[in-house]
Structures are given as C-alpha cells and as structure tokens.
Amino acid sequence: MSETPKIWNPKAETMSRDELKSLQSERLREQVAYVYEKSPLYRRKYDEVGLEPGDIKGVEDISKLPFIAKDELRQSQEENKPFGDHVCVPQEEVTWLPSTSGTTGTPLLLPRTAEDIEIWTELNARAYTAVGIDRTDIYQNILTYNWIYGGLALHAGAQRVGATVVNAGMGNTEKQMWAIEYMGTTSFHATPSYLAHLGNLFAQKGGSEHLKLRSIIAGGEVGMAGEEAKARLRELFPTVKTFADVGGVTDVGTMIWAECTHMNGGHLAEDAVICEVLDTETGEPVAPGEVGELVFTDVVSKGAPMLRYKVNDLTRIDDAPCACGRTLARLPEGILGRADDMLTIRAANVYPSAVDEIVKSFEELNGQYQLVIDRPQDLDVMTLRMESVDRLDEAGERDLISRIDNKVKLVFGSRADIEILETGDLPNFVYKAKRIIDKRKGETEQDAIDKALEQQRG
Ligand SMILES: [Zn+2]
Numbered sequence: 263m264s265e266t267p268k269i270w271n272p273k274a275e276t277m278s279r280d281e282l283k284s285l286q287s288e289r290l291r292e293q294v295a296y297v298y299e300k301s302p303l304y305r306r307k308y309d310e311v312g313l314e315p316g317d318i319k320g321v322e323d324i325s326k327l328p329f330i331a332k333d334e335l336r337q338s339q340e341e342n343k344p345f346g347d348h349v350c351v352p353q354e355e356v357t358w359l360p361s362t363s364g365t366t367g368t369p370l371l372l373p374r375t376a377e378d379i380e381i382w383t384e385l386n387a388r389a390y391t392a393v394g395i396d397r398t399d400i401y402q403n404i405l406t407y408n409w410i411y412g413g414l415a416l417h418a419g420a421q422r423v424g425a426t427v428v429n430a431g432m433g434n435t436e437k438q439m440w441a442i443e444y445m446g447t448t449s450f451h452a453t454p455s456y457l458a459h460l461g462n463l464f465a466q467k468g469g470s471e472h473l474k475l476r477s478i479i480a481g482g483e484v485g486m487a488g489e490e491a492k493a494r495l496r497e498l499f500p501t502v503k504t505f506a507d508v509g510g511v512t513d514v515g516t517m518i519w520a521e522c523t524h525m526n527g528g529h530l531a532e533d534a535v536i537c538e539v540l541d542t543e544t545g546e547p548v549a550p551g552e553v554g555e556l557v558f559t560d561v562v563s564k565g566a567p568m569l570r571y572k573v574n575d576l577t578r579i580d581d582a583p584c585a586c587g588r589t590l591a592r593l594p595e596g597i598l599g600r601a602d603d604m605l606t607i608r609a610a611n612v613y614p615s616a617v618d619e620i621v622k623s624f625e626e627l628n629g630q631y632q633l634v635i636d637r638p639q640d641l642d643v644m645t646l647r648m649e650s651v652d653r654l655d656e657a658g659e660r661d662l663i664s665r666i667d668n669k670v671k672l673v674f675g676s677r678a679d680i681e682i683l684e685t686g687d688l689p690n691f692v693y694k695a696k697r698i699i700d701k702r703k704g705e706t707e708q709d710a711i712d713k714a715l716e717q718q719r720g
Pocket of ligand 1: 523
C-alpha cells in the first residue's frame with residue numbers, strides 16, 4: 263500500500279510564481295469567453311462596459327472585469343427561477359444542488375456539475391493533505407450535511423485522501439465526544455467556536471490527554487489563524503500537533519485556502535481561484551502584503567462560476583516561500599474581519615479579530631465572548647462580556663479585569679466595561695459565532711444571530 267503523498271498535486275502546488283501566472287492567464291481567458299457565451303447575466307454586464315472576451319489577455323487585465331455582488335445573484339435568481347441567469351449550464355447538467363442557508367431571505371442556489379464536483383473534491387483533497395490528513399486518519403466531519411454545500415463536499419475530499427471518514431454532522435455534542443473517544447478519532451473539522459466548546463467540555467471531564475487527536479481543522483469564522491488564536495486550543499487539546507485554519511466562501515467553493523502543517527497561513531488554491539486584495543474605498547489593488555478586501559475569480563468551475571466576486575472579507579496575502587515546498591500564497595492572519603464590520607470606536611479603526619486576540623490571550627477565559635457597542639450620549643461605549651474557565655474569587659476577578667482593561671485600552675485606545683461570566687452563560691452559537699453587536703447601527707442580539715446564520719460559510 264503506497265503512502266499518501268505529502269503534497270497531493272505537486273505540479274499545481276509547487277510551480278514557480280511565473281508558471282502560476284501564465285496558467286492563471288490561460289484559464290482566465292477561457293473562463294471569460296465561457297461565461298460570456300453561456301451566461302446572459304455575465305454577457306449583459308460585459309456588454310454594458312463595452313468589454314469583449316478578447317480584451318482579457320491575461321491575469322493583468324482582471325481589473326477590466328466588473329465585480330459581481332451577492333445581491334445581483336439573488337436578483338438574477340428571483341427573475342429567472344429557479345437557477346438565475348448567472349448560471350452557465352442547463353438543469354440537465356446540474357448533478358448537485360446545494361444552497362446557502364438563507365436564514366434571512368431566499369437561499370441562493372449553487373448548481374454544481376459533475377465536473378465541478380470532481381474539481382472541488384481534488385481541491386479539498388489537496389487541502390486535507392496540506393493539513394496532514396491521510397489514510398492513517400480517522401476523520402470526524404462535524405459539519406452540516408443537509409441543504410448546504412460544506413459537509414458533503416468536505417466529506418468527499420477527506421475520502422479522496424483515503425481517511426476513514428465519520429459522517430458526524432453538526433450537533434449532539436455528547437455523541438461527538440463519545441465518538442472522538444471510542445472510535446479513536448485522530449482528526450476532526452468543526453467551526454472554531456464549536457471546537458472551543460468541545461475542548462471546554464473535555465476539560466470539565468478531566469482533560470483530553472488520553473485522546474488520539476492529532477489534527478484539528480476549523481474554518482468559517484474569524485479567529486483560527488495565527489499563534490495567539492491557537493494558544494488556548496493547544497491547552498485544551500494537548501495531543502494535537504496541527505490546528506489548521508481553512509476557509510472559503512460557499513458561493514465560490516469550499517476550502518479555497520488551507521494551512522499546511524507549518525501553520526503560517528492558509529495556502530490559497532490560486533491556480534483555481536485568482537485572489538485579489540483591493541482597497542475597500544478605491545477598489546484598486548493594495549500594495550503587496552497590505553490589508554484589503556478579498557475578491558475571488560473562479561477559473562475552473564462550470565456550473566455557476568463567480569468572476570470578481572467580492573467576498574467582503576479583510577485579509578492580507580503573503581507570497582513568500584513556505585517551508586512545506588508549496589509556492590501558493592498564504593493568508594498569514596486568515597480573515598481579519600468583514601469589510602463592512604470594521605469597527606470604528608471613538609474614531610479609531612479596529613478589526614473584529616483584534617477582540618478575538620484579546621480574549622484568547624488570557625488563560626483564565628474560555629474564548630467565548632460578546633462585545634456590545636452603543637452610543638448612549640454621543641460617545642461610543644463598549645461592553646465586553648467574557649466567560650471564565652473556572653469560577654473566580656473577588657480578588658481574582660478584580661485582577662483579571664484590570665489586566666483585560668489594560669489590553670483593551672492598548673488595542674482600542676479607549677476602555678470598555680468588562681464583565682466576567684461563568685462558562686455557559688453566553689449564548690453558544692454552534693453554527694457561527696457573531697460576537698459583536700453594534701447597537702449604534704440598530705443591531706439587536708436577534709439580528710446578530712440571524713446575520714451569523716446567514717453568513718455561515720463552507
Ligand atoms: Zn506551507
């Protein structure tokens with residue numbers, strides 16, 4: 263029995279940056295010509311700006327393409343039920359029809375052809391191999407399987423690398439814990455808030471040192487990339503060597519990036535999805551390595567490919583070589599927050615991930631928190647509620663609050679009202695944590711929950 267390779271597709275994952283650019287150019291030319299021929303929406307958009315497919319000679323011309331936004335897709339679907347006229351294939355060629363969760367509106371359908379499924383299974387296999395999963399793994403897939411895209415697509419990717427896949431799905435935490443223990447699960451995939459929840463429960467039961475876990479994969483939320491985010495998890499899961507940040511956006515694909523075992527940022531599948539980082543104000547590319555808004559152009563999918571799709575995520579890209587040998591660029595800090603969630607507190611800009619980092623840097627806290635921002639009398643007021651691992655005495659709590667207070671002042675330039683709660687006191691959003699409630703924008707707790715469900719990824 264041959265071993266699973268350390269790099270699933272060496273040709274695609276280790277080519278020189280020049281070779282990559284020429285492959286992207288070739289695929290972009292073909293994809294633009296394809297959508298212009300097959301999709302009435304793309305043809306209309308390109309005609310409107312006087313663009314012909316021949317105008318796109320290579321990846322350097324990508325900015326000539328107009329952006330496509332989620333609202334346009336929704337409108338396209340409403341006006342051309344059920345699929346929408348952004349879709350490039352007839353129903354007969356669609357072999358899988360997942361959709362977005364659509365908690366606050368009609369779900370967006372995501373028609374996939376047989377070829378799309380094969381392409382993304384290979385891309386997911388690449389991602390799992392990067393994370394270090396192979397045929398020696400028992401892999402528990404703690405993701406939703408019904409309706410949405412993620413669970414089933416990732417299940418197929420893990421099977422492709424030869425892992426023993428457990429179709430756990432979401433929920434039933436007691437059974438998840440039983441399976442991890444009884445089946446000798448070596449790796450699982452879950453949302454970061456859920457895996458912290460699991461870790462805290464194992465800690466309450468006496469720890470997880472006896473488990474066989476060696477890799478944990480999490481995606482779909484801000485906060486898994488970077489060493490600070492991983493520090494607390496390392497304590498909760500001491501046997502685990504790899505905590506991999508992965509991610510994507512359902513409308514485009516599943517794992518568009520995945521961290522390798524060196525854990526210095528998720529490698530982007532750039533040969534399949536061209537990734538731009540643009541200034542949120544001007545729409546122009548930011549300087550290399552600077553923070554901006556992520557824009558994806560899928561140059562491989564055939565059913566409903568997204569070209570210049572604005573993801574609304576803030577990040578920065580690093581294309582420096584990685585010790586693993588992959589030449590694909592990385593997202594060293596993962597996602598820093600949503601472009602429209604950038605917090606402005608008393609005129610200072612703060613990324614939502616900064617709050618995550620503060621909370622995760624205190625070992626007395628379990629990582630769950632809620633930040634409420636309000637402006638009762640023309641002045642921004644923040645309330646930061648966090649859960650402690652153990653019940654603290656009065657002196658311990660005072661000391662912790664004062665240390666958190668110092669850190670908050672350092673990061674935000676202003677202070678917050680700090681409340682320490684006990685484990686389990688905050689609502690635990692198993693799906694995707696939406697931890698910041700901005701009452702200045704009229705957000706309520708229920709809005710935040712709805713929005714969190716609507717935006718769930720993967
Ligand atoms: Zn690497």
